[in-house]
Amino acid sequence: MIRLTDVHVRLGQREVLRGVTVTLTERRVGVIGANGSGKSTLARLLNGLVLPSSGTVTVSGLDTRRHAARIRRGVGFLFTDPDAQIVMPTVAEDVAFSLRRKGLPREETERRVRETLERYGLADHADHPAHHLSGGQKQLLALCSVLVLEPEILVMDEPTTLLDLRHSRQVAGVLRTLPQQVVVVTHDLALLEDFDRVLVVDQGRVVADADPATAIGHYRKMMA
Numbered sequence: 597m598i599r600l601t602d603v604h605v606r607l608g609q610r611e612v613l614r615g616v617t618v619t620l621t622e623r624r625v626g627v628i629g630a631n632g633s634g635k636s637t638l639a640r641l642l643n644g645l646v647l648p649s650s651g652t653v654t655v656s657g658l659d660t661r662r663h664a665a666r667i668r669r670g671v672g673f674l675f676t677d678p679d680a681q682i683v684m685p686t687v688a689e690d691v692a693f694s695l696r697r698k699g700l701p702r703e704e705t706e707r708r709v710r711e712t713l714e715r716y717g718l719a720d721h722a723d724h725p726a727h728h729l730s731g732g733q734k735q736l737l738a739l740c741s742v743l744v745l746e747p748e749i750l751v752m753d754e755p756t757t758l759l760d761l762r763h764s765r766q767v768a769g770v771l772r773t774l775p776q777q778v779v780v781v782t783h784d785l786a787l788l789e790d791f792d793r794v795l796v797v798d799q800g801r802v803v804a805d806a807d808p809a810t811a812i813g814h815y816r817k818m819m820a
């Protein structure tokens with residue numbers, strides 16, 4: 597469970613989030629809103645990448661200000677730009693990297709890497725250089741490298757921006773089957789159709805918080 601209580605975030609001179617209070621218990625939560633409204637900042641609060649200037653953020657009961665390292669281990673974070681996340685030369689090595697740091701035995705690491713790449717359609721690219729992948733394939737690779745760690749919560753910042761329709765649908769399918777709580781910041785409204793809850797952010801505040809159809813309707817009116 598994620599709880600934000602009267603959260604303000606100031607970055608430089610700007611108050612980017614202004615009094616956000618929400619408790620997120622649903623399995624799939626979407627966050628939408630105009631460019632610059634504060635969505636990414638909200639996402640980054642959830643794994644302690646950004647800390648509140650005032651107010652509190654707790655994840656599974658832990659305050660992000662006091663338990664940053666533990667929270668980062670439990671909350672997988674997928675950045676918009678996959679190049680920010682891919683750290684190893686080949687596809688399989690990149691997925692294996694985080695598992696190795698956990699000290700898993702080699703055989704188990706190889707098995708989990710293979711299974712993950714197969715599940716997300718990247719098995720044929722296992723030994724290819726990661727920088728030879730297309731943008732969309734890189735986005736899938738970044739997702740594999742996060743999911744292989746089986747995080748308790750997954751936070752994604754615009755995970756489908758580089759994906760074609762087929763791969764967007766594949767990610768939507770992945771999100772449907774994942775057992776963990778997922779929070780997705782996106783401009784891809786179709787991705788949220790069957791989500792449990794959608795927040796609309798405007799100028800640093802949550803201005804709507806409802807089922808997808810209601811929240812997206814509110815957003816469309818707001819942007820008209």
Ligand SMILES: Nc1ncnc2c1ncn2[C@@H]1O[C@H](COP(=O)(O)OP(=O)(O)OP(=O)(O)O)[C@@H](O)[C@H]1O
Binds near residue numbers: 634
């Ligand atoms: N490090 C920073 N220092 C100062 N201002 C920042 C910083 N990071 C973000 N901002 C500002 O905070 C505001 C919200 O940014 P944020 O990235 O959270 O918006 P967003 O809703 O995710 O936008 P987009 O849809 O364009 O990705 C923007 O006006 C941005 O310029």
